[in-house]
Amino acid sequence: xxxxxxxxxxxxxxxxxxxxxxxxxxxxxxxxxxxxxxxxxxxxxxxxxxxxxxxxxxxxxxxxxxxxxxxxxxxxxxxxxxxxxxxxxxxxxxxxxxxxxxxxxxxxxxxxxxxxxxxxxxxxxxxxxxxxxxxxxxxxxxxxxxxxxxxxxxxxxxxxxxxxxxxxxxxxxxxxxxxxxxxxxxxxxxxxxxxxxxxx
Amino acid sequence: xxxxxxxxxxxxxxxxxxxxxxxxxxxxxxxxxxxxxxxxxxxxxxxxxxxxxxxxxxxxxxxxxxxxxxxxxxxxxxxxxxxxxxxxxxxxxxxxxxxxxxxxxxxxxxxxxxxxxxxxxxxxxxxxxxxxxxxxxxxxxxxxxxxxxxxxxxxxxxxxxxxxxxxxxxxxxxxxxxxxxxxxxxxxxxxxxxxxxxxx
DNA sequence: ATAAAATTGTGAAGAAATTAACTATTTAAT
DNA sequence: ATTAAATAGTTAATTTCTTCACAATTTTAT
Numbered sequence: 161x162x163x164x165x166x167x168x169x170x171x172x173x174x175x176x177x178x179x180x181x182x183x184x185x186x187x188x189x190x191x192x193x194x195x196x197x198x199x200x201x202x203x204x205x206x207x208x209x210x211x212x213x214x215x216x217x218x219x220x221x222x223x224x225x226x227x228x229x230x231x232x233x234x235x236x237x238x239x240x241x242x243x244x245x246x247x248x249x250x251x252x253x254x255x256x257x258x259x260x261x262x263x264x265x266x267x268x269x270x271x272x273x274x275x276x277x278x279x280x281x282x283x284x285x286x287x288x289x290x291x292x293x294x295x296x297x298x299x300x301x302x303x304x305x306x307x308x309x310x311x312x313x314x315x316x317x318x319x320x321x322x323x324x325x326x327x328x329x330x331x332x333x334x335x336x337x338x339x340x341x342x343x344x345x346x347x348x349x350x351x352x353x354x355x356x357x358x359x360x
Numbered sequence: 361x362x363x364x365x366x367x368x369x370x371x372x373x374x375x376x377x378x379x380x381x382x383x384x385x386x387x388x389x390x391x392x393x394x395x396x397x398x399x400x401x402x403x404x405x406x407x408x409x410x411x412x413x414x415x416x417x418x419x420x421x422x423x424x425x426x427x428x429x430x431x432x433x434x435x436x437x438x439x440x441x442x443x444x445x446x447x448x449x450x451x452x453x454x455x456x457x458x459x460x461x462x463x464x465x466x467x468x469x470x471x472x473x474x475x476x477x478x479x480x481x482x483x484x485x486x487x488x489x490x491x492x493x494x495x496x497x498x499x500x501x502x503x504x505x506x507x508x509x510x511x512x513x514x515x516x517x518x519x520x521x522x523x524x525x526x527x528x529x530x531x532x533x534x535x536x537x538x539x540x541x542x543x544x545x546x547x548x549x550x551x552x553x554x555x556x557x558x559x560x
Numbered sequence: 561a562t563a564a565a566a567t568t569g570t571g572a573a574g575a576a577a578t579t580a581a582c583t584a585t586t587t588a589a590t
Numbered sequence: 591a592t593t594a595a596a597t598a599g600t601t602a603a604t605t606t607c608t609t610c611a612c613a614a615t616t617t618t619a620t
Contacts, residue, residue: 162606163560164606164607164608165606165607166606166607166608167607168555168558169551169555171554171558172548172550172551172554172555173537173551175554176535176536176550176551190566190567190568191567191568192566192567197537198537199537199539200608201608201609201610202567203608203609203610203611204607204608204609206567206568206569206570207569207570207607207608207609209568209569210568210569210570214568214569215568216567216568216569217567217568217615217616217617218566218567218568218569218614218615218616218617219565219566219567219568219614219615219616219617219618220566220567220568220615220616220617221566221567221568222568234558235554235555235557235558236554236557236558236559237554237557241553241557243553250453250454250457250458251454251458253450253454254450254451254453254454255549257450258450258451258549260512260535260549260550261549261550261553264550264553264554266550266553266557305553305556305557312460329556329557330556331552331553331556335376335460336376337373337397337398337399339399343556345552345553345555345556346552347547347549347552348372349455349458349460349461349547350372350376350460350461350464350466351369351372351373351376352531352545352546352547353441353443353461353464353466353505353531353545354371354372354375354435354436354437354464355368355369355372355435355545356505356529356530356531356543356545357435357436357437357441357466357505357529358368358371358434358435358436359436360363362576364576364577364578365576365577366576366577366578367577390596390597390598391597391598392596392597400578401578401579401580402597403578403579403580403581404577404578404579406597406598406599406600407577407578407579407599407600409598409599410598410599410600414598414599415598416597416598416599417585417586417597417598418584418585418586418587418596418597418598418599419584419585419586419587419588419595419596419597419598420585420586420587420596420597420598421596421597421598422598
């Protein structure tokens with residue numbers, strides 16, 4: 161069955177929401193409990209989960225631990241993902257140091273830049289490599305996700321370099337639409353400000 | 361008329377896309393030209409713009425300069441917005457130094473933190489203030505947008521502090537759903553990784 | 561043991577968003 | 591001057607997504 165894109169995105173929300181319930185020592189939650197925290201409708205939660213199976217018990221709700229592990233499996237965070245950050249500027253550095261990624265099984269294992277000034281420096285414990293070494297290092301370290309954190313004008317070039325080194329997907333922080341064979345998730349910072357600035 | 365949320369978001373995309381056309385010296389573009397760069401359908405572009413007026417000329421297309429200024433006006437980036445960053449960690453620092461914001465009329469004018477170690481230090485030319493001074497400084501500097509770049513567990517508290525100081529909207533980088541009277545735009549970094557990790 | 565309450569899973573209805581198709585206008589070509 | 595090509599704006603059709611409403615199940619209370 162075709163899964164709606166918004167459903168996949170919400171799965172990530174459910175996952176983190178459930179981790180919090182788990183931290184709080186809650187054992188069972190209802191679709192209503194989840195929905196309330198995320199400001200959505202309970203029916204949405206149930207429908208989303210129903211695409212993947214029957215995880216709850218009528219009259220009782222969902223076993224938190226079980227659902228966490230089910231969703232982890234569905235969205236693919238039951239394994240670790242090796243991540244490379246391309247661009248050792250402010251944003252790239254911040255991401256390399258961002259604890260939220262490692263916590264959710266995304267491990268930054270390499271950082272690249274084309275600026276020789278930066279190559280060899282350490283960021284968050286990782287030595288910056290030259291972008292020319294992308295292919296070799298990506299294969300050696302089994303990198304699966306690349307983060308594009310370079311300026312607008314080099315983003316497309318980088319996207320093309322990424323295509324041929326065995327990487328499986330791109331998280332794009334640059335404010336341009338990348339043309340790539342790989343799946344791309346855009347994190348468009350400026351766009352969020354602009355959307356906020358719009359007043360109906 | 362009610363404007364679809366996705367339309368508002370795409371307006372920001374059109375805006376930046378048109379700025380690029382302008383930079384390239386292009387004077388007129390068709391809905392097809394725009395759509396091609398953004399990987400969407402031309403009819404989508406026309407429909408979106410039609411919510412706000414008739415900006416094009418049949419047979420010819422849109423005057424780039426004119427459309428840029430129309431859209432800037434619609435989404436509210438024809439004026440400057442004063443921005444405060446809450447949280448002087450890695451992400452907050454990166455945002456304070458991020459040139460893309462200033463370029464699009466979002467000017468970071470204050471940075472706050474609750475850590476006395478950080479207060480007084482300079483980040484991107486701006487001295488970090490204590491969060492207790494938020495109200496005073498926000499009013500003095502006429503801050504309209506707050507960026508939440510604090511850890512998960514303090515995000516909601518910060519959101520509540522923001523509510524009562526005249527700020528009009530929040531860009532939230534923390535991975536929790538904020539409960540706020542103000543409009544909130546979420547930039548959910550972890551979620552983008554998780555969405556990417558999902559393989560149908 | 562029975563009834564009431566809680567809650568899931570789902571088919572159907574409803575709402576929202578996208579896309580196609582068409583009309584009107586403008587420009588360019590012959 | 592006429593026709594063909596390009597293209598915006600708009601109405602209608604289609605698709606996608608969300609919500610409702612209810613049967614099915616389980617638990618809790620009496």
